[in-house]
Amino acid sequence: MKKLVISKENPNGILMDLTPEELSQRELDLTYIEELKQDKINKEARIASAKAKLEALGLTTDEIKDTFGL
Amino acid sequence: MSTIKVNNISSRTGNAISFTSGDTITIPSGATLTNNGTVNNFSDCVLISSTTMSGSATAVNITSGIDSTYTFYRFYYINVSAAGAGNTLFMRISSDGGSSFISSGYKHTGFEVNYTGGATSSAVQGAVGFVQLGNNIPNYGDNTTEGACGYVEFYTPSVSRKPVFTGLSSQFSDNGDADAYYWGGYYGTATTFDAIQIGASNNLYGTLKLYGYK
Secondary structure, three states, X not given: OEEEEEOOOOXXXXXXXXXXXXXHHHHHHHHXXXXXXXXXXXXXXXXXXXXXXXXXXXXXXXXXXXXXXX | OOOOOOOOOOOOOOOOOOOOOOOOOOOOOOOOOOOOOOOOOOOOEEEEEXXXXXXXXXXXXXXXXXXXXXXXXXXEEEEEEEOOOOEEEEEEEEOOOOOOOOOOOEEEEEEEEEEOOOOEEEEEEEEXXXXXXXXXXXXXXXXXXXXXXXXEEEEOOOOOEOOEEEEEEEEEOOOOOEEEEEEEEEEOOOEOOOEEEEEEOOOEEEEEEEEEEO
């Protein structure tokens, strides 16, 4: 794994290996990013569930969209 | 007034031409002034750095040019994609010249709108581990000419306070939808910072440009 470091001495950047600390941080980042994605998926599922329940009550798709923004 | 006509003026020392206070340079109609080098202090907006990412690194650290020179900075990411699907693009700050980047304590929120061409949806995003510039950015392997485009603004980085970030981005998502993402936030501890890092889940492609504004 590499990083591109831009500095005054190397304005076009110089490729460097990630340090062990940076590799550890990258693993944490990948886990964190997956958590954020899962949060989004869970939220979308809750919205879809709420929408289905409203439709079961007899509301039309447009009524749900205009009233609740779903 | 007399006129001296020459074909070329060469410098014997470091400064080719020197003027004194009150002098005026006039460029008449039809004349062209061409810059092939570096121009300093001619504009309120100055290009600080331009970086091409060619899929060889997962992070780009910009460790110079962020100081007290400018009131605010605008950082553009242009046609940015990453290897593999489902990449998140993020930014972090450094207070030690890029030796390390702060990885917690941000309060970032954004509003993402998606349009498939037939239906819209939206989602509110939040993150504490970084400033999130985009998620699900285009996969470089799908189409090398498409990518996420957007910018980040940050302000007075040399003043110790809670740094505020604003920005927006637009992109094709992995599956061809249009994604617009408007966001803002801050880092929750007062600090100065002098370097930024752009990172993603996988190796990055595209162009980065950092501008300073007076």
